[in-house]
Amino acid sequence: MSKKTIVARGKRKRAVARAAVRPGTGIFLYNDRSIESYPQFIKQTLTSPMELTDSKKYDVQVSSNGGGMMGQAQAARTAVAKALVEFEGDELKKQFVELDRSFLVEDPRRVEPKKFKGPKARARFTKSYR
Numbered sequence: 001m002s003k004k005t006i007v008a009r010g011k012r013k014r015a016v017a018r019a020a021v022r023p024g025t026g027i028f029l030y031n032d033r034s035i036e037s038y039p040q041f042i043k044q045t046l047t048s049p050m051e052l053t054d055s056k057k058y059d060v061q062v063s064s065n066g067g068g069m070m071g072q073a074q075a076a077r078t079a080v081a082k083a084l085v086e087f088e089g090d091e092l093k094k095q096f097v098e099l100d101r102s103f104l105v106e107d108p109r110r111v112e113p114k115k116f117k118g119p120k121a122r123a124r125f126t127k128s129y130r
Contacts, residue, residue, distance in 0.1 A: 006086045010078030011106045015067030019079035021087065024059030030076065031063055045073040049081035049103055052095050053088060078106060 005022040028035045028047065035043050046062070047055070060080055064072040081103040085093045096103040112121040119125065 006083045008079045008082035008086065010075040010080075010082065012075040012078065013067045013071040013107075013110065015064055015071035015075040017062055017064035017072060017075035017079045019060060019062045019076060019083050021080065021083035022059050023057065026056035027059045027061075028055075029061045042069065042073045045070075045077055046080070048077060049084055049096070052092060052099070053084055058084070058087070074102070074107075078103065 003023050005020050007018060007020050010017045010019070028050070030038065030046055035046060038046070050058075050060070060083075062076045062079060064076050066072070067075070081096055085096065085104065093104065114121050117124060
């Protein structure tokens with residue numbers, strides 16, 4: 001019997017993450033490092049989809065790039081959740097949507113570009129004289 005690997009993608013702001021999930025012994029690698037070497041909040045964000053399944057049943061390998069640290073972690077969370085749903089099926093999908101919709105649905109919000117005549121996207125330069 002061959003072990004199948006499911007690859008899924010997640011996005012958040014400028015960050016893109018790809019997660020490869022396969023049956024295994026519970027190894028979780030994030031950017032080729034053990035998840036234990038990351039701060040607690042990032043570790044909690046990354047492993048939150050695994051709490052609804054038997055986390056020792058799967059090996060997870062996630063790579064992310066672009067954006068910042070938390071954007072990458074949230075993109076990775078979405079990617080892992082999507083891959084787990086492909087393994088487990090509709091019952092897990094219902095649990096994810098009930099708990100938090102952002103497990104499976106990518107956040108469409110993006111940064112608004114800066115315009116001329118102002119220091120930021122919407123703020124305008126002030127004219128101060130006297």
